[in-house]
Amino acid sequence: MFRLIQLQAQHGVPRIGIDPDGYGSEPAALARYRESPAAYFGIGRFDEAGRLAEIIMDTVCSPAADCPRPAVVVHAETFRPLCDTCSFGLEVLTVPELALHLGIVVRMAPVLAPSGRHAAPDETYSASNRIAREFAAHVDDPVWRMELCATLARNPSAVNGLLIGVGALSHRDVLDHYPALCALGTQLPGAVHADLRRATLRPLSPAGVTALRLGL
Incomplete structure (x- = not known):
């Protein structure tokens, strides 16, 4: 089930508002969202238990400002999607950072193809979900770490899952897994390693928290 959602800050804390109308598919929810993008942040996917499992953020930059460039970050206080140009000089969150801030996987919506149909779905979110879900239980496994790094090399945007997985560790978990975390830090693909540094x-x-926990 998919529903339109609003994302607002109250005293620095993000609050998610949920529209009561439900949609049976992501394309249907996106079509409704794109009729009035300024009124909502994006759409939420809910699991069978009715829990918000994922937030899907559209690629439109600051809908109210009618900017033609694609959004790549959100404003750190208003959570308004912004492109590189509109975000210049502002305090912003990347999509992975927003996901960690909310504690929910966030991904970008499919871009509309020239025909008006959605382009092929991005596989990033499934890789991110898997990394986040498996991280705590498998980070000590050197083979799993190699597979993780191979995934990040193919798809650097899946670092979303790494941020969520590392961020979800308790302080005790970090101490228990620190040798493995540091080993992972040395194995990361160059681009991901540089971004985290x-x-x-x-x-x-x-x-930054992820980088420090990985010993970077």
Whole structure:
């Protein structure tokens, strides 16, 4: 089941509002969202128990401003989607950082193909989900770490799952798994490793926390 959602900040804490109308498919919910994008943040996918399992964020930059460029980040306080140009000089969150901030997987919606139909679905979110789900139980396994790094090399955007998995560890978990975490830090693909190293300049950000826990 899919529903339109709103995302607002109250005293610095994100609050998710849920529209009562439900849709049986992601394309149907996206079509409804795109009729009035300024009124909503995106759409939510709910599991069989009615729990919010995933947030799907559209690629439109700041719908109210009618910017033609694709959104790549969200404003850190208003959660308004922004492109690289509109976000310049502002405090922003990347999509993986937003996911960790909310504790829910967040992914970008499929881009509309020229025909108006959705392009082929991105596999990023499934890889992210798997990494986040398996991380705590498998990070000590060197073979699993190699497979994780291979996945990130093929699909760097799946780092979303890495941020969620590392961020979900308790302080005790970090101590227990620290040798494996540090080993993973040395094995990461170059682009992911470089991004996380830069994130250490913001040690309290989700990516910064991940980098420090990986010994970067």
